[in-house]
Amino acid sequence: MADDVVLKLYRGDAAGGELVDYEVPRAPGMVVLDAVHSVQAMHAPDLAVRWNCKAGRCGSCGAEVNGRPRLMCMDRLDKYPPDEPISVRPMRTFPVVKDLVCDVSWNFEVNKRIPPFQMREGVEPRFSQAEADRVQEFRKCIECFLCQNVCHVLREHHEQEQFCGPRFLVRLAGLEMHPLDTADRLPLIHKQFGIGLCNITKCCTEVCPESIAITDNAIIPLKERVVDRFYDPVKKLFRVLRGR
Amino acid sequence: MDKYETHAYDVVVVGAGGAGLRAAIESSARGAKTALVCKSLLGKAHTVMAEGGIAAALANNEPRDNWQVHFRDTMKGGKFLNQWRMAELHAKEAPERVRELESWGAVFDRTKDGAILQRNFGGHTYPRLAHVGDRTGLEMIRTLQDRGVHQGIDVYMECTVRRVFVADGRAAGCFAYWRESGRFIVFRAKAVVLATGGIGRCWEISSNSWEYTGDGHALAYWAGADLIDMEFVQFHPTGMVWPPSVRGTLITEGVRGEGGVLKNSQGQRFMFDCVPELYAGEFAETEEESNRWVQDVIAGRRPEARRPPELLTRDVVARAIRREVREGRGSPHGGVLLDIASYRTPEAIKKKLPGMYHQFKELADVDITAEPMEVGPTCHYMMGGVRVDAETQESTLPGLYAAGEVAGGMHGANRLGGNSLSDLLVFGKRAGEFAAHEARGRPSLPAINEDEVAAAARQALAPFERTDGENPYALHEDLRRMMHKYVGIVRNEEDLKIALDELGNLRERARHVKVGGTIQYNPGWHLALDLANMLDTSEAVTRAALVRQESRGAHTRDDFPDSDATWGKQNVIVRKKGEPMSVATEPLSEMPAELKQLLKGG
Incomplete structure (x- = not known):
């Protein structure tokens, strides 16, 4: 009919x-x-x-x-x-x-491994709307896991052990760029959460129902921070000389 | 019977919305071994749908605000039927709870000097709602969820509680099933906290998700705890009305807080004629004055003009919309028009109300930056619920606690927008704190009777054994239509008596509901079980509504159109005491003189 x-x-x-x-x-x-x-x-x-x-x-x-x-x-x-x-x-x-x-339980397990928000101590929590805007984009995530579903690293290559997926890179970006947070998650982002495995094909961004610019605003800035910290030759030399 | 899992906890929290999460966080932080049991995945509870904000007298936008004004607004909105001590604690503690949420990572919208921005809402004298655009509930639940996962709370997702066990006159644990496998679980516990939300799925047009089937209301009632104020069901004035697919879906009051106005099909701002005596002189009397207020708010100035009458309390606005539609001045699909496009720029609308913009664009083909929305009342919130002690949130059954929407008393006859999210935090924390304290003071777990477990299991499996019954979905639809028709926004004795008869018929039909398929992830079976909660909760609402022979807040009787001073000093209490359910009235407790004094101001 x-x-x-x-x-x-x-x-x-x-x-x-x-x-x-x-x-x-x-x-x-x-x-x-x-x-x-x-x-x-x-x-x-x-x-x-x-x-x-x-x-x-x-x-x-x-x-x-x-x-x-x-x-x-x-x-x-x-x-x-x-x-x-x-x-x-x-x-x-x-x-x-x-x-x-x-069964989406894997996502909840990954979330538990992310070190929680750590409030800057001894300051009045004041920041501008512009600073809020940057992390509010990431905090819009409704955890539908459609980005996890389309990510090749998870969908085709089954790298769940090495890679946390776009959803949690978004969450990590929301913490790392939070104006009041003091924890350092970059070593984890680099190693355990496997940000290097993302080859920025932007499939996640395309399917996001909240229109979060996952690749451009969350993943790429985190990749840049990781590169700055762990692959900058000057800083690396500095670390070697300092014995760290 | 088949084997079932048994788990032992100090505290079991049922429901993982704002109140349940906050209770579990508190309970666990105080050293109690805590389980959090929820029907959906973590982070999907109905709190996520809360849009407008959290009411708290932070006084960031308006230095004159303080807990006293918040208390007065809340009592006035509740038509003075509220448990005054709850309203007092709520007004005093909400600011601390909001700041705490911020210290756990929540990112609220900011004022120009970087503090938490607060917006105007119905019934609040000053801009008071801490918010994040129109997705405040998501921010709250995600913040609590991320805090909670590091607290050592055991989370049981997609797990439904069917019964609270009672031993030696105390709550002793509960019986539940895994939605996925259908297998049964027995929780032994020293204290149980109900945080199951509301009952909106009993009505045809509703903003509530499938979870809102009155679970906690029924669990408490079955266990012998008192329910209070069950006649007060809030219809939110602005739900979507078209297309049918989204009928009832919530449109935040924030639209009106940001300057949106209501008009009928003749283009009239009908709310100007609807200011009740209680609020006489507090609202703008002309469009010009109302517009000045909006302009001042947009510019961030303290408004000299009085606020638009669209910001009256929800009970008043919902009734006004109903009247316009009934008298032939409705919109094409039986609502009225909510217009923000004429008052704010497209950029401002998209910035402050992104969810609303998206929702209308995608689901109704309406661009709210250019055209008005069609809106009408939708069943939204249950003021009534488990009767609790204001300080501890303990019900009349020792060891059983309730917090959030499932608890009654805080909001009296009508809840103010924004007071729900703050309620979840303030009383979620208190319930967790006192449940943990109580549990830690008790050396051993109460015993649970094996026969009761077996009976609960038999009852749960009964729908599979029937061969001749009807489909649970059909029965549910009939219940929803019946409640909407006879126990809706406006009630009378004749309709309520019909509703009681109809409930009897539905109850009979429910005894024969049959489900097919297996015990694994079977929504038909789940619904068949939920029908029992919905029928008892619906009956409690209907009986309480029949008893209260006056109109007050969300309870409107066209056969008793006025408020009555005697009824204004009485609560209606529903409890299980044989058949039929017992309904009694009890006097409100006397308010201390200093609080009474506060009600006179303003």
């Missing part, structure tokens, strides 16, 4: 699965998540999907819609050709739990 939309939804779990067709009615302004909810209500109450705010603010409903990483709650059906089915799969970089839900 012209007023219906056909969804091809991934149904399955860690052991495997397949795309299954479901037909649900369209309504004005409908987003992919609405259509998935209709499938739950009409055809498959046990269909697993994560969502919360349904307004692009919590970052729960990331998936691959027609192969593109999207937040389902912000993805309008009328942007897709009306006569073609729409496929929805879970994010590929993470292990599938069930249907559209995948």
Whole structure:
């Protein structure tokens, strides 16, 4: 029917699965998540999907819609050709739990390894809006993990042990550039978090639903700081002479 | 029954929004072994949707502000039904909690001299809301989350609590299941803190996420703790109304705080006619005066003009919008128009309200820098909840605490915008502190009865055993429509009695709800279980609403349109005492003279 939309939804779990067709009615302004909810209500109450705010603010409903990483709650059906089915799969970089839900627990483990904010002591916390703006861009991150999903280092090369991914480089940038923070995370960014593995293809920036300039504003400045600290020949000589 | 996991803690916190996180941080910092149990992933709780800001009398933008004025605004907004001691503690402690958040890394918008910038909001005499554009809740939850992960708190994500165990008249732990595997967990605990948020999923048009199914309200009720003020459900005046996909999605009050105005289809600013007696003389009386106020605020000057009537409290604005729509002056899709484009530059709108700009552009094809938004009331916040001691947040069941939206009393008959995030911090901290103190003072874990565990497990699995029942989604939709129709913004005895009958029918149907599929990550099953909480919470609201024969704050009865002085001194208490649920009234506690004096000022 012209007023219906056909969804091809991934149904399955860690052991495997397949795309299954479901037909649900369209309504004005409908987003992919609405259509998935209709499938739950009409055809498959046990269909697993994560969502919360349904307004692009919590970052729960990331998936691959027609192969593109999207937040389902912000993805309008009328942007897709009306006569073609729409496929929805879970994010590929993470292990599938069930249907559209995948296991993103690795991200929470990485986050724990980041040394926390450390407040400058003995000063009145005053700074300008311009200083705030710089870190507020990073703090807009809603942790949808779509950037982690598309990053080649994680998706194709599976370097999860050596590389923390764009989400956490954004978080690290937000801490390193925080006007009141005093901790030094550069050695960790250099080694454990593997910033050198990023080859700035900007896939992360392209998919960010919050339009954070991940590569330009977070990763490249951190790379520059790492290079300054660890690869500047003058500083290196200085360190050798000082015996450090 | 199958084997289940058992874990032992000093303190188990249920819910990981602002209140739960803050409680867990405090409890853990005080040396209590602490678990944090949440239905979603960490950082996704509904606090993330809070937009406008955190109310605290920091007096950065207005040196005349102080806790006394904040206290008065809060009591007035709550129509003096608030637990005065909670309102007092809240007003006194909110500034310290905000500064603490900053010392944990939160980055608020700044004043010209680099302090935390504060914005105007409904019912607040002065600019008082510390904020980050229109994503303050995200800033708060991320700051608490990042603080919390280094505190040694054990986090149980995607785990739903179904029952609070009681032993020897005390909370003894809880029964839960993993959403992913469906397996059961028993938490043994010396103290349990409920921080589960609200009940908005019981209404058809709602700003709340799927999590807001009245879990904590029901858990407390089932365990025998008192609920208070359950008749007071806040409808936020400005939810999106079109397209259907986003109906109910929140539009921050910050739009009005930044100068946005409400108009009906005839272009009239209808709020000028809606100033209640309580606020007589405090609001602008002409568009010219209102515009002067906006210009002064934009320029960072102290306004000489009085504030626009759009900044009246939410109960007043929601009712006014409802009236305009009912009397035929609504917008094309049954709302009214919220216009900021005529008052602020596109750059200012995008800077101060980036989320709103994005939300309307993407989801409604509306450019809010050029055209008005269509808005209408949406079920948003539950003032009522678990009755707690103001100092400790302990409920009437020893060992069971509640903080944040699930706790009642702080906001009385109507909450002011911005007072929720501050409530989460102030009382989250207190709940964590006192729960930890209590737990550490008790040498051994209370016993949990095996039969009760088995009964909870049987109850949870029952929907899988039915073969002839109906779909839980259909039943949920019917409940939401029914509550909206009969227990909405304006109520009366006839409708409320119909609602009670309907709840009886829905309850009967719920006994036959069936779910298919397996126990693994099965949202149909999860919803089938949540229906029990929603039905009991809905009934508590309906019964309390029936008892309160007056109109006050968010509770409006068209058969009792006026406020009544006698009712103004009474709380409605709901508790489990056989069938049906017991509803009683109790007098408010007497406010000390010095606080009474504060209410007279201003």
